[in-house]
Amino acid sequence: MPAPSPHRPPSIRTVVLLAVLAVLVAGLGTLVLVRADAGLTARQVTVGGVPMTEVRSGPPTPGVRRPGVVIAHGFAGSAQLMRPIADTVARRGAVALLFDFAGHGANPARLSGAGWETSAATLAADLDNAVGYLRAQPAVDAGAIVLVGHSMGAGAVTRYAAAHPEIARTVAISLPDAGELPPGRPVELLLIVGAAEFPAFRRAADDAFRRGVGTDRRAPVVVPAAEHISVLFAARTHEEIAGWLPGASGSAVPRPLARLAGAALLVVAFGIGLVPLAALLLPRRAAGRRPPEPSAGREPDGPALPDDGLPLGGLLPVALALLAAGAGAVVAAVLPTTRLPLAIGGYVAGFLLVTGVLLIAGQRWLPGLFGAPRPPSSTAGVVAGRRAPVRTAVAALALTGYAVLAVALPIHAGLTSALPVGARWWLLPLVAGACLLFLLGVELVAAGRTGRHLLVVAVTVLVLTTSALVGLAPTFVLLVVPLFALLLGWQAVWATVLRRYAGPRWLPALLGAALVGWPIATTLPLS
Structure with missing residues (x-):
């Protein structure tokens, strides 16, 4: 009997239940915000x-x-x-x-x-x-x-x-x-x-x-x-x-906490809602057999690595992430991005840009050390996606718009201003582009493994925090690192969901660029 695929998409019944749950939670969050x-x-x-x-509170009282x-x-x-x-x-x-x-x-x-x-x-x-x-x-x-x-x-x-x-x-x-x-x-x-x-x-x-x-x-x-x-x-x-x-x-x-609670409920609703939206827009990965083991006398394409665990399967990505992020922390301080009229954001954009480029380069130069990406349980969905470029483009646009709404609406409704004004409009694509390169690098090094993805992200956050402590990055970075880590964790969860469907490999990074880049470009001060 073939083993079940770890990437099997949720059933139609589960998708419908999650859609209903997302609507209910969104309604509750909206009610909490209205009552505030x-x-x-x-x-x-x-x-x-x-x-x-x-x-x-209340209308003015004459004479009072x-x-x-x-x-x-x-x-x-x-x-x-x-x-x-x-x-x-x-x-x-x-x-x-x-x-x-x-x-x-x-x-x-x-x-x-x-x-x-x-x-x-x-x-x-x-x-x-x-x-x-x-x-x-x-x-x-x-x-x-x-x-x-x-x-x-x-x-x-x-x-x-x-x-x-x-x-x-x-x-x-x-x-x-x-x-x-x-x-x-x-x-x-x-x-x-x-x-x-x-x-x-x-x-x-x-x-x-x-x-x-x-x-x-x-x-x-x-x-x-x-x-x-x-x-x-x-x-x-x-x-x-x-x-x-x-x-x-x-x-x-x-x-x-009234407004913050309402915003948190909206975040949960948007987080859940990605599953039914992805099921609607992306082809399903059909369940099938596991990929065949290498035949006798034939060497595998790369060393056998555990899926997510240490030592080899986790240490190499961690080492590359440490080197890439360390170089990013140093180089970002002298890059032209520091001249962007976005306080703190210029350094962070440069850091993500350099780290992403080095992650991509490391994976390209040493592909065997990181293993091949997890193959789908069946190629049917991938082939269907390649034959429908229009569907892929529509899905990417719709899901990216959803990601922007998912991060901007709750932040603006219950935390801080998240609407672009003035120079933020042209800064937004620059910051999002740096985030995209970084997350593409994470996707390549993680090779479809969620545990490895989280390790790379954790190392990056740790290096950014350390760079602020030693004076390479602006000290204020220490106050925004918790939110930065939460956004990267959110993107990791969504990446896991999207891997269950036959979408392009760059799609999780694209959505992540919206989730991470939008708050950076719209909340940090124009300088």
Whole structure:
């Protein structure tokens, strides 16, 4: 009896059940996102070229003025990232104003500099536009303006409040540096830091507190188990901010994870939905017998390698990945890609480009060391795909569009801005192209083996992290590596699904380029 193929596509019944499940989960995620807006109204405005979003709870009450809260995001963040904080303060009776600094989110202007050394003058100008707009609103108490900032935004709001004593109160979340603050200013300052953040953030909070001895500053609030991003979604953070508002009303319980939960459900739905979509668009691999063993007296094409395990079948791809990624980390620092107007993204694109080229070259030069790709259990599906180039092109376009939607929609709905503006439109194909070369290299070296694929990806992520620790890559890379690793893991799962169908070998890499390249090109700052 022939053995079952490990690449057998799921049955029609399973495909239908997964399609129904994907629709149900997507509906639930959409419902959660809609409920996150319950009782809130949002209005989009642009002032001085700065995109802003005004959030309030309920209609204005004649003759009643509310506290106003200007909320500033951090480096590589956006107004979308800070929306849960706006929801919290709006439900406590304040008027919240979100905005995008230059180079971030929907703001197409360039932000000079990079990292914490970004132009303070540009940040101050954008912040001044936001404060001026909010103070001019008839429903806002001009004497009760509060500034809230995270990371780079925390530095901006504390500097602004120190120079503008009319600001009622200030909240600094993950303040990167307190060196520019004059002693005792700003007076009413609430400092919040995550317990799992890099030590420098805790030191900056303690330094800012010491500089304000004798003022109305509180000791820094340390949020348990929170790092640099999760501190924004911690219930403790939201409770502290809500309690710091002057004269606010309302007692609504903060729901900082509502939008994030809805977005996570959409990610799950899109992840599941690839299976029925691939079944609809791609030819099935027919089940058949295992490939014949080499006949007596005939040498196989390459050394016998275990499917995914060590020592030989895993060590050689790992060694090649280590060499390729190590060279990529060094060369990327001097490539022209570093001049791309995309902070951090230029280095990452160069790193992926060089690593991908070297992986492809290594597999081409030493093909026998990595083994042949796993053959399909039957060539029927492959032949059908070759006879239908139009079908293959349509499938590739549809699946790539699906991948873009799968990554952009959840990120934009529940995390941060993921829509291209300005120079991002022409940066997007460049970044995606670098991701495509890297993932093509991974596919070739992995030779259709999921375990080997994950090993190569893990080595690449480790080398990128190390390059940031030793100073080859920008330090900020350390904060985006977790998301980068998640996206590569997502692509590995989808690659496993696509290998069960008779599609072209480059298709998983194409979808992966969309999954990984889109967030890099749309979320990192224009510089």
